[in-house]
Amino acid sequence: MGGFFFLPLMKTRLTLLFFVAILMVACNQPPAKRAVIQKQVAKAADKKVINPPLDVINIAAVGDIMLGSSYPDSTFLPPDSAKNSFKHALKDLREADLAFGNLEGVLLDTGAPVGYKLRFKHKGYLFKMPTKYGSILKDAGFDVLSVGNNHSNDFDRAGRKSTIKILDSLGVHAAGFKTHPSKVFTLNGVKYGFCAFSPNGQTVSLLHIAMAKNLIADLKSKTDIVIVSFHGGGEGADYEHVPDSAEIFKGEDRGDLRLFTHAAIDAGADVILGNGPHVARGMELYKNRLIAYSLGNFVTYKGVSVSGVCGLAPLLKICINKKGEFLNGRIVSYRQNHQTGLQPDTLNRAALRIKALTQADFIRPGLSISASGAITPSITN
Template sequence: MILRFFLFIALLSSCFAACREAQHPQQEYHPKKKTVKKVTAVKQDTTQRDSFCIAAVGDIMLGTSYPDNKTLPPDSAKGSFKNVFNELRNADVAIGNLEGTLLDTGAPANYRLHQLQRPWLFRMPVAYGGILKDAGFNLLSLANNHIGDFDDAGRKSTMHVLDSLGINYGGQVSHPTSVFKVNGVTYGFCAFAPNGYTLPILDLKYAGRIIQQLKQRCDIVIVSFHGGGEGTAFEHVPFGMELYVNEKRGDVNAFAHNAIDAGADIVLGNGPHVCRAMELYKGRLIAYSLGNFCTYRCVSVIGVCGMAPLLKAYVNKKGEFLSGRIIANIQSHNHGLEPDSLGRVITRIKMLTETDFPDAGLTISDNGLIMPVKE
């Protein structure tokens, strides 16, 4: 039995691809009481406007102090977003997927198991929360498979830090949604994943109810999901249930359409660590995966995994998509996040969109401009 156990552990470790992250058991939760946090944003704008900007990026992981400080950036992450400050700070809403915890000390969940294989455990120092705030992020998704790397201590510390900074968030069963106001517009946010203690991506009816309730209270509803397989083999949307390491990762096309049917105005995907196509559905924008954005050292940034788009989507007060722009960036382990003058991620997303959604309802130009197709 002992020999079989170690053979199983070795087989599991070999499944980790170049862009692989640690997994946690899939669980679905249906809380009886939905916690909604209401935050009044600092930004104020009394002028009449007909468009509002949502800046969206994929995975954010600014370095981990586990197992030691060798995997923390030498500048304490202060320069992580220096090349995109203006794009993030000038948006009404700037959102990313926080792929890990904000926690200074503590042992990981399932500690003994992680001693038998290489760990992918993300514990960002608490002080790094200020880096996110200073960059302009006012909304983060906590629905992913790394928010639980350090069990309840990590989840609670992360939420406490974001609360103290006035950064809105959602996706945890204990805090599924946020409602907040920026420049006279009321936004609602929720996020879903196939992982424990997160809102379940696999239950479309439940997701629809959460989104519908938000839309009744808000002008614009933003939905994030963490779904799909991981790595370079998963750039395309498969239009069916995705499995990865024997875990159901959701039917992301069905989820996104269901979300918009229920009242979502923009749907933003993450999880595959590569970019995926975009689509316009019922006048609302879907980005099926925004890939990695700022992931120091412990996440592969080789090839397409290093392409780091910053999406700027402009919507009206009803949430209808007006236009957008993909700002091309690229990551390397030596230089971090940098502008990409070659625009490689624009070319990639354009190709994936034209391949997977020939009737996507939008066009992407070579310089990253996204426009709805006029009927």
Template structure:
């Protein structure tokens, strides 16, 4: 397919998108051998699907007190990019924290050697996520354990109440969603307690392979790699941070695709990393800090992140993508970045870390295959 056709296809996909946030329904006929949940997302496009993917979301924390919550109750959190989130067939993000109104922090967290960050979002904030169009969230990360079992249980309860699907806990490793009669499976992994193990590649292959047998397209999310600007590049080896094994993200991503994943979405380093095309599937190694309120550093490179609109065919094969540049400041919040810094950075990182990736990123953020 020519680059011009790819561009036209992507523009048509974006312009014709409907808003899935308010019209999800249960699919009563779907089977669920992996204890996954099923919903249907309606769409106008028939030849491909568009997936909106973002990184870390933490809409303020009520711990230790309400001073670290946004003064407007988070109502304007996603305003700058609301249309882009909702105008997709499926919208994904990483929920960096729990949905819980009250409760004590996990005992082990309070005794960590490094400064403990506790992210406890009010339960009602689930409707901010719902109204922004999120259909699918990863809860496989280090902050899902901030308030122990109560935090995990409350988070799942609230996401269920809003009809937002999620995966990443050992008790809830996968989810299944129908998009335009395409069955999409989702699994999420992390090196943290009570989450689906990121470091066990054999087990990951099993979960992904079983999910692939039930679905047409498999999306895999992972929380891995070191944190901070010194971890901007994919190192092609095991990473450690504060004495913790954060895994080999490159080995995990390739293992996931080999096992049947069609799209791999990373987060964890709190900044953006490169993208790669492997076996005609897209891998995004870190989507950075997308929408956070205090508690997370958003200075410099940590304050820019992509909203990635990914176009794949019904087999999950990569067609094209669009990087929408965003930036954050505290307390200014999430905004579009007219200087397109994250586009420039992703282009540089991809060309540096994956010179043979088979991807071209232009100055406006259009990502296309080159061979």
């Protein structure tokens, strides 16, 4: 890249293809450095290019986040008050133009569980994070959080109301509750629409596809890029694969995820980020838009199993253009356990597992994943 920084010294005019090549490289740079490269490209073309011909957006996405629960007691809270939860992933999260995660639980200091969940009264399966943990999410770099999942209603309306209040006060955009189905916001000159779906109570339904399409289409009419999150599918190590049908888990309809995601893209979604199974799942490109069917667990302190494949913690880096089309990406592999928390995984196990699941589940996934986690569109896509 060093030679590219001297573009203003070149005497010959760059071709459009050379512009594109440089900007594709810039896609993988931090926002500040990418802006410098784009300005130098424009200057090199005799100052006749006001805006680079190709704008790129970097997104960092992770799965479930549950930083510890004060319910049923403080023994389910981490000893460092969750301050070091993301320390190994801060660079990946903070350097993205937009960072996303699924908040599994609510931000609430006081309050009792909703009545029908009292069967878990003496177990750590109800997730109530202290409200001060909201600043940890903000500091880590998260811009967008899904709050639509099966723990959204653990503490009834008080939990949902407190969660939105805290995230709003921090400038973290959230959606997924029936009361907050979507969010429109602008970052770095790009206008985003975000919505999140789940088959659970008090959330925007994953099961009503026609309604979901209307919501997505409305967002697309108002914004540049639409990001969709869904929380669906069975849970646990036996549910790594994406079936070509509806998933029933413990008698509950958890959604036909292939049908839902394709319908969402048909309606205008540009990136689809799945969570819910507590394991990673495969990926595919559909109409040049990326679908990640599950990003598994990322930071889940107690209350969530992280044994075996449940401990794989992928961080997905996506590069798209301003039309929402997928350019390239990378799976950064982490692992977690309840003793040491989130740690980098030099064996790339999350990337290798997603690569294997993608090859197993999709005849033509439209993308290729390398052993190191690099994602590129397939030539035949």
